[in-house]
Amino acid sequence: MNDYTFPSKVRTFLLGGIGLGFLCLALTFFMDGLDHHPRFWSNFLHNSVFFTGISLMATFFIAVCITAWAGWYTVFKRVWEAFSQFLMVGLVLMLIVGIGIYANWHHLYHWAAEGITDTASENFDSILAGKSGFLNPTWYVIIGSIIVLVWIFFAYKLRSLSLAEDEFGGNDNFSHHRSMRKWAAGFLPIVGFSSAAMIWLWVMSIDSHWYSTLYAWYCAASWFVAMIALTILVMIYLKSQGYFANVSNDHFHDLGKFMFAFSIFWTYLWFSQYMLIWYANVGEETVYFKTRIDHYPVLFYGNLILNFVMPFLVLMRNDTKRKFGTLIFVSIVVFFGHWWDYFLMIKPGVLESATHGHGIGEYTVGYTLPGLLEIGTMLGFLSLFLFVFFTILSRKSLLAKNDPYLAESLHHHV
């Protein structure tokens, strides 16, 4: 079966999931005791950033594989091509957050507060005034949107070239593939720098006084592992439905290796950031971890257990990367774990701004721990992601039949 049909049952199920997401978002909106609904807005931002990032990492990885002349993934590359198209939805979601800054719907970002750059104002903050060349609504909304539009363009370009290759390739002296290679190579430096800028704007600037140079890599690694985990889950599901008969355990083995390797890469970055800040012990840097260890210990240590200890110990063996049972288990845990990681990046800063720096002293559902509403919101966004993914996947053939690497991919053996 080389053409995916989106069954109406699954469609209804996913629409139900989206409905659940809306319901949970609405409930968080109305049940929020603090000014400007920080719980609602931080949930919205958290999930928008997380799923947009997964989509971006799929685009990035397609470009990496093309540039590296990789052939193993060709048999299922339509999955990543479909993942990458979610960027368009991501742009809309991030624009809602961006417009919220102008319209004063939320106070997620302290740098957007009124009078922060005005020396006459009592809100004046010299540090943020110094950063205001970058941390300002214009950068966030206008330049941010332009950057995401560039990503969308490349995601669209790489996919449409791949689809055109299906139709006109084979006898074209690889002209489609050559063209793809140029676009992919061009995309890599662009995504390298622009993703960092967007991570600074979207996530790091929540803790607006704090900064870390490693942060962008760390966030990107988190996205990447989540993307691979979601790929494994989706592929196992599609295989169980009878699609992708050509995808063998060897392909899953490689995906498992990527999940394993990048979990360790993520830990490496996490630890490098932590240790440098711990060692230097500069007050304005240390406060970031101090807050998280003191007030968010479950999230802080849970993060390491879910995203490092667990995948490290389970995926270390050869056979656990080849069995669906262990792969599904680890993928679910790691996917949830990286969502949890973003939760921990976003929530403390939001709460800090919402309570005007007083923070909190005890466990608060929705901030120091994800509550049921957060889980429901995540499932809603996941349903939206999968809905878009399956819709796009069902439009075109699952097999890139004229890709020069297809034969290599079909014979992939590790």
Next chain:
Amino acid sequence: MSDKNKSIVYGLYNDETELLSAVKAANSAHLTIMDVFTPFPIHGLDPLLGLQESRLHIGGFIYGLLGTLTAFLGMTWIFTKDWPQIYGGKPHWAVPAFIPITFELTVLFASIGMVVTFYIINGLGPGVVNPCIDPRITDDKFCLAFDAHEVDPIQAENLLRSTGAAEINSKTL
């Protein structure tokens, strides 16, 4: 090694696909293959030879764990009991500072332990002379070898000939 004076019947092939089909033919003729020598790893050869997955990595895990414990417990003892000092205002038991060294020692123990184990298991090491069946197996020849005591040498030679071996020899090592 203990099995000195083995008499070996072997064929040299020019191509790995010929070798693979020869191994299949030997399997279906129930001829016990002594060993196969190739200049590079060949996909699909291991399952045909019925080779088990190496257990070397289990050893690697144990050596690694040993390294982790040596480094971590060693530093813990040194910096809290044996010679406690204050560096940069950090506590004596400064776990984050121990992690890089723990990591390094884990890697060091695992790698050296595995190399040494590999050498011992395979009887390799300084001063050991290992007989080579034919020097060209390190270059461009693919060798399929039978032990003349385990299989009928005539039958083995016939099989090698019929599967297209470029050269057939016997040798006592």
